[in-house]
Amino acid sequence: MKIKKISEVLGLKVFTDxxxxxxxxxxxxxxxxxxxxxxxxVGGSITSLLGGARGVIIPHQFVKAISDVFIISRVAIxxxxxxxxxxxxxx
Numbered sequence: 001m002k003i004k005k006i007s008e009v010l011g012l013k014v015f016t017d018x019x020x021x022x023x024x025x026x027x028x029x030x031x032x033x034x035x036x037x038x039x040x041x042v043g044g045s046i047t048s049l050l051g052g053a054r055g056v057i058i059p060h061q062f063v064k065a066i067s068d069v070f071i072i073s074r075v076a077i078x079x080x081x082x083x084x085x086x087x088x089x090x091x
Contacts, residue, residue: 004066006035014040014070016077025070026055035060038070 006028014022027039037059062076 009066009070012066012068012070014072016074017064017071018074020074022072022077023055029057038063040072 009025010027012025014025016022021043023040023042025038026041028035029037029039037057039055039057041055056077058072058076062073063070064073065071
């Protein structure tokens with residue numbers, strides 16, 4: 001198993017496990033010196049699904065692989081109804 005530095009992961013292209021382009025890794029969120037989640041700058045067709053959001057935070061448990069690209073589970077992506085409910089709850 002090869003260990004990567006966080007600085008090597010920043011800027012990697014992010015894809016879902018179904019092969020869809022999702023965006024780029026922008027930042028790692030650390031809690032108690034461990035990776036808790038990843039801030040992803042959204043791109044591609046996923047942008048319309050998220051209602052114009054520029055980025056999302058994906059919990060680290062949904063990361064499937066990190067190598068030349070970053071692969072996340074499709075389950076981590078909120079559906080359009082979940083986004084609408086969230087927006088309605090903050091208004």
